[in-house]
Amino acid sequence: MTLLTAPLCRIGAQAGSVASPAEWRGWAFVRVGPAQTWRVDTHGHTVFDSFGAGVAASYGDILGMVRATDSEHPCCTDSPPRPIHDYAVLAGVRSRRDRIFFAAAAGVANADDTPGGTTEPSNGHLRPAFDMSAHAAYRLAGVALSLSGVLGPTSTRYVAISLNAEFGWLGH
Numbered sequence: 001m002t003l004l005t006a007p008l009c010r011i012g013a014q015a016g017s018v019a020s021p022a023e024w025r026g027w028a029f030v031r032v033g034p035a036q037t038w039r040v041d042t043h044g045h046t047v048f049d050s051f052g053a054g055v056a057a058s059y060g061d062i063l064g065m066v067r068a069t070d071s072e073h074p075c076c077t078d079s080p081p082r083p084i085h086d087y088a089v090l091a092g093v094r095s096r097r098d099r100i101f102f103a104a105a106a107g108v109a110n111a112d113d114t115p116g117g118t119t120e121p122s123n124g125h126l127r128p129a130f131d132m133s134a135h136a137a138y139r140l141a142g143v144a145l146s147l148s149g150v151l152g153p154t155s156t157r158y159v160a161i162s163l164n165a166e167f168g169w170l171g172h
Contacts (some may be wrong), residue, residue: 013148025094026057027137027168031146035071035160039083046081049074050149050160056103058094065090065105065131069148071158086111086150088129098171104132111156129153137170 033051054067068087071079092105112124133146144166149159 012024024057024059024171025171026055027142027166027170028055029053029144029166030163031144031164033146033160035084035149035158037081037158038154039073044136046073048072048081048084048158050158050162052160053161054088058103061093061096063090063092063094063103063105065092065107067131067148069118069160071160078132082113082155083114084111084150084156085124086127086129088131090129090131092131099137101135101137101171102133103135104130106130109150111150111152113155123155125152125156127156135166135170137166139170140167142166142170145171147156 029077031052033050035048037046037048038083048071050069050071051091052067052069058064066089069083071084074081086109088107088109090105090107092103094103095101102170107129108126109129110124111127114123116165128151129149131146132146133144135142135144144164146162147159149154
């Protein structure tokens with residue numbers, strides 16, 4: 001008789017909460033900032049202006065990124081050092097939060113220091129690349145602070161710190 005008077009409960013309602021499924025995020029970014037190179041000029045190491053753009057996508061905490069960066073000497077010298085260009089493909093992780101999140105990725109970049117607009121053959125080679133960033137976003141727009149660069153010989157090695165503007169599906 002006791003079994004008949006017990007309230008009926010669904011077994012599924014008694015189970016613990018299930019984690020929400022991973023969600024896709026995708027965004028495009030533009031970035032600008034200074035880049036430290038290992039080329040030596042009369043004043044020591046050369047500081048370049050770094051400009052970049054790219055796209056990134058994440059599924060849960062897995063991140064993929066493609067970026068292009070152009071680092072040039074700022075201005076006004078008779079014989080400026082050669083610029084550094086790179087096109088990188090990176091993979092890594094990101095935190096799962098939406099409004100404030102962190103990302104870190106590593107991969108390879110085709111980096112070269114061939115001046116644009118010349119008939120000189122490109123001297124691009126695959127080099128290790130990295131990108132670490134802290135993001136603040138709200139729905140479709142965000143900003144980020146990034147530390148990125150390319151490793152390798154002094155002709156293409158640099159580390160840049162940049163401010164990013166981001167647009168895309170960044171979360172709730």
